[in-house]
Amino acid sequence: DAKTTQPPSMDCAEGRAANLPCNHSTISGNEYVYWYRQIHSQGPQYIIHGLKNNETNEMASLIITEDRKSSTLILPHATLRDTAVYYCIVRADNNNDMRFGAGTRLTVKP
Amino acid sequence: GAVVSQHPSRVICKSGTSVKIECRSLDFQATTMFWYRQFPKQSLMLMATSNEGSKATYEQGVEKDKFLINHASLTLSTLTVTSAHPEDSSFYICSARGLDSNSYEQYFGPGTRLTVT
Numbered sequence: 001d002a003k004t005t006q007p008p009s010m011d012c013a014e015g016r017a018a019n020l021p022c023n024h025s026t027i028s029g030n031e032y033v034y035w036y037r038q039i040h041s042q043g044p045q046y047i048i049h050g051l052k053n054n055e056t057n058e059m060a061s062l063i064i065t066e067d068r069k070s071s072t073l074i075l076p077h078a079t080l081r082d083t084a085v086y087y088c089i090v091r092a093d094n095n096n097d098m099r100f101g102a103g104t105r106l107t108v109k110p
Numbered sequence: 111g112a113v114v115s116q117h118p119s120r121v122i123c124k125s126g127t128s129v130k131i132e133c134r135s136l137d138f139q140a141t142t143m144f145w146y147r148q149f150p151k152q153s154l155m156l157m158a159t160s161n162e163g164s165k166a167t168y169e170q171g172v173e174k175d176k177f178l179i180n181h182a183s184l185t186l187s188t189l190t191v192t193s194a195h196p197e198d199s200s201f202y203i204c205s206a207r208g209l210d211s212n213s214y215e216q217y218f219g220p221g222t223r224l225t226v227t
Contacts, residue, residue, distance in 0.1 A: 041223070046215055087153070
């Protein structure tokens with residue numbers, strides 16, 4: 001059973017912000033929201049994670065709604081190299097499993 | 111950051127033969143390693159979880175006698191695809207979680223593309 005819902009694909013213009021949404025309406029109180037991305041024929045790359053506060057690192061920002069039922073990954077200035085499949089995953093911190101849904105295929109266009 | 115390597119990066123084998131894929135954590139000790147399989151245009155599917163020194167736990171529908179997993183040390187796990195068939199052709203990805211790393215991160219290898227002819 002899918003724990004997250006993401007749009008299958010999105011386009012973004014180079015240099016603009018890419019906002020990738022994720023719905024996780026059944027998230028439990030002890031579950032974190034993780035984002036990974038996978039560039040074609042490579043292993044997934046960790047981007048960011050959060051519990052309930054918004055988070056920012058050198059790659060992206062993660063905005064989590066107050067009810068925690070959805071979140072948005074923001075790539076502030078998308079480049080062509082950001083073209084990838086982006087996966088939103090919810091996982092309890094004490095749970096070893098990282099299970100992937102279908103993800104969003106982001107295409108950054110010049 | 112933590113690095114996970116896989117070897118080989120790609121392999122072609124004949125139907126009926128066995129293939130071993132290695133997964134190594136290069137700069138940290140991994141108590142738990144995970145093996146995923148990814149078919150073209152699909153997402154990653156967890157195959158099994160292995161803890162160092164103990165038997166792997168396989169996901170439902172994954173044949174443990176066909177996909178042999180050994181996690182003999184804190185830096186190495188191997189996946190052996192026995193009696194490979196063309197339908198086993200896939201992208202195999204491992205990941206590792208460290209002993210004392212922050213619990214949130216799971217580090218992924220670059221993947222191994224297996225083609226069975």
